[in-house]
Amino acid sequence: MSGSIQDTFFEECEELLEATDEGLTAIEGGDHDPEVVNAIFRAVHSIKGGAGAFGLDDLVAFAHRFETVFDEVRSNRLELDPKLVQLLLRSSDQLSALVEAARDGGQIDEAHNDTLLAALDEYIPEEEEDLTFEPMGLGAAPMVDLGDIGGGEPAEPQEETYRIRFQPLKEMYGTGNEPFFLFQALKDMGELTVKLDDNELPGFDAMDTSEAYLAWDLVLVTKELRSVVEAVFEFVEGLCELSIEGDGDAEAEANALANLDAMFSTPPATAAAPTAPAAAAADAAEGEAPSAPFEPPVPAPKPEAKPAPAEEKASAPKAESGKQEQRGGPKPTLRVELERVDRLINAVGELIINHSMLAQQIANLPVSDTRDVETELEGFKNLARDIQEGVMAIRAQPxxxxxxxxxxxxxxxxxxxxxxxxxxxxxxxxxxxxxxxxxxxxxxxxxxxxxxxxxxxxxxxxxxxxxxxxxxxxxxxxxxxxxxxxxxxxxxxxxxxxxxxxxxxxxxxxxxxxxxxxxxxxxxxxxxxxxxxxxxxxxxxxxxxxxxxxxxxxxxxxxxxxxxxxxxxxxxxxxxxLTLAVMDGMVVSVADQTMVVPITSIVETMRGSDDMINSLGADGTLLSIRGNFVPICDVAGSLGLYRESDQQAGVYLLVETETGQRCALAVDDIHDQRQVVIKSLDGVCGEIAGVAAATILGDGKIAMILDPESIIAASPTAAAFDTERRMSNAS
Amino acid sequence: MQAEVKQTDQEVKHAEHSEFVSFTVAGQAFCLKITQIREIRRWSPVTILPHAPADVLGVMNLRGAVIPIYDLSARFGLQQTEASERNVVIVVSVHGKPVGLLAESVSEIISINPDDIQDTPPVDSRNTMEYIQGIISHDDTMVRIINLDAVISAPEQVML
Structure with missing residues (x-):
């Protein structure tokens, strides 16, 4: 269980690191938009938050320093000069290295890490307290008193009573959250009375052990701000039904609730404003000592801040979702297991093979008029190709x-x-x-x-x-x-x-x-x-x-x-x-075997006549093509196949190797050019010289997909020609 | 053992007897445990693998999967089988991969008591000793039990 959560964290880290890199590249390119800085800050912050939950101290320490420098930048206390940008880029690299080390259990370069930390420290003005980070440190660490640093908010803290109704959904337990720690965190803020509401608890025999039945009514008397109280529940946002009622006036309450809702449920485009409180709240929730002054929590602008219904909050998949907004609004995406996509790809491969089988069988039918069927079959083929391209597009990534x-x-x-x-x-x-x-x-x-x-x-x-x-x-x-x-x-x-x-x-x-x-x-x-x-x-x-x-x-x-x-x-x-699963190939026959040559390697095809063939030495033959002489490579010979009859390979495929060398592959005949599904021969047999993979043809037979490069390498003629030329060059 | 577990006669019989499929290869009787066999198919021409050893006949399409076909006779060092439509391909699962074995014909399913299996008497052939797990007398003929893992080595090594 914790393994899979950790996996998810690392997956998210990867995305967040990408976002960081992207932002830094934009900054390097001269884009000093505050929103870019904010995006990086949030990304690094999320990494830190997750790392803290898993007790990855090195990562937390580094991310914290990194984030603090960014906080300086975004509050305009630091100028983004090229030197700083370079440092930030290096730090971002180090952050990736730390994430990798944490994930794969590798070692990091301590000296390099310390150098970067020291360099980052130079940009941090205030005395930095050592931070202790406990896994899910909700309970133990002291909470931040935002009261003395909030500029615009009430300066002197006053006691306030909050009535909190807290009813966890079963999902909350599923994610490993524990109400006890939440209460403990609240208790640290002031006087807390906890009352359990077990009214919904059914009889023992009717109880579903995976259901959540309990609710709590809490009364908290504290000097803390409402946002700090709310922050305690940040990690379970969307996983519980929560209402917090303060003694303050109704408007403030509406504001604060709206603020909370805006944080988690407004669409990305409008959610830019509350990010500061969100970040501040997150810091508080993680029980971290005050580092740099936060921006005062700004209430969300009223017009946008319609309190969202509770269901909407509950349906938000993660508390993070509200914070991942980016400029321009990212397209909604779906995270799917790769295996599912691969199953689909295999099925589509079968579909394409199935089509060619069907086509072949219809062609073999003793029916004279198959035009209608062929039209439909053509439609089938196009659809199959569409599906195939669509599926491959799922696997395709920028x-x-x-x-x-x-x-x-x-x-x-x-x-x-x-x-x-x-x-x-x-x-x-x-x-x-x-x-x-x-x-x-x-x-x-x-x-x-x-x-x-x-x-x-x-x-x-x-x-x-x-x-x-x-x-x-x-x-x-x-x-x-x-x-x-x-x-x-x-x-x-x-x-x-x-x-x-x-x-x-x-x-x-x-x-x-x-x-x-x-x-x-x-x-x-x-x-x-x-x-x-x-x-x-x-x-x-x-x-x-x-x-x-x-x-x-x-x-x-x-x-x-x-x-x-x-x-x-x-x-x-x-x-x-473009794809690894399907390719365009030319279907040829070689020594009574049907084979496929990748279209990409074929330059041209031609039917040869005797006067085009010239002998060179004992067993070398050259094909003359418009005055150029190209070595002939007999595919059958190269593959160690022997023709039963004394027939001669009469068709040539002119291919070009990666070194720019041309060679004419001699085959018996060309049948067709078509899309074939690549079937790997891994595990079926070892590597075969000259063969890249296999495919299944319309008649259900398997055909080898040839690898022209290695056929030429294995061909005595072409190889001999190459040596001869080398020798003649050398002399 | 029987006394301890107190099984009925019927159950004891099931627990002790294993079923084997017997078939002929180059005139000799062989058998494989029925649980090792996935299916039995009629022989149809295969696609030749270039540079393959004599006992590898080629590859076959088994419902979209490419599987290698071995000539058991050649594998045992007997003469190569002239495959025809009368022959069968026994599809087995070795090292988690399907593999086809060409045999002359399938005979019957026989029930064998493990106690009846005799060790292969030492003969002057290393291959034989390796490939044959044991022998059994059935209807006055000798049936050889094939050690599948030895006959078909791990796929990576097959062609090397």
């Missing part, structure tokens, strides 16, 4: 959070190398499959670290080269005809080709006298075990870098390219399929 994390990587890398770089993000709203986003994180981290470490020059070198001393790395995402294109472009020195080549020779990756084109040298970066770092820095240069990146991208069915201009910078381009 790359924004990923890119925001990358900004952090660049900051860390810059400070570790003593270079100044900024990351410019483009197309962050481009949506990509969730799995792709998850699995892109590591490769992108690697590329960006490399870009800072190896690509961007030192500031003095940049000045000499006549560039701005701040290096710029541009990270962009875009959709490009059925695939996603992610580009990492730096304006650094570009690939140091003589050095790369020398290292490749030293490591025995290429022969000493090899003559390589610029593109070939650049691609050596992806060779396993290649690393240009003279010494192993703690950033990059472990020598596992780029080939791991390449494998990760290929693992997602994508490709990676590098292009570089000396003195101008390098660009890495990652092309990924």
């Amino acid at each position: 790359v924004k959070p990923l890119f925001q994390r990358m900004a952090r990587i660049v900051r860390e890398a810059s400070s570790a190398t003593g270079k100044t770089c900024k990351l410019v993000n483009e197309g962050e709203n481009t949506e990509v499959d969730k799995t792709v986003i998850e699995r892109l994180s590591d490769p992108l981290t690697h590329i960006l670290r490399n870009a800072v470490d190896h690509g961007i020059e030192k500031p003095e070198d940049r000045t000499t080269a006549g560039k701005s001393n701040i290096g710029e790395i541009r990270l962009s995402a875009s959709h490009r005809s059925g695939s996603v294109c992610i580009e990492i472009k730096d304006d650094g020195a570009g690939v140091n080709r003589p050095r790369v080549k020398q290292i490749a020779i030293e490591k025995g990756l290429i022969p000493e006298n090899a003559e390589l084109t610029d593109a070939e040298i650049d691609n050596l970066l992806f060779a396993p075990g290649f690393s240009t770092a003279k010494e192993v820095s703690n950033l990059s240069g472990r020598g596992v870098g780029m080939d791991v990146v390449k494998n990760a991208v290929t693992g997602l069915g994508g490709r990676i390219n590098i292009s570089s201009t000396p003195g101008k910078g390098s660009t890495f381009t990652i092309i990924l399929p």
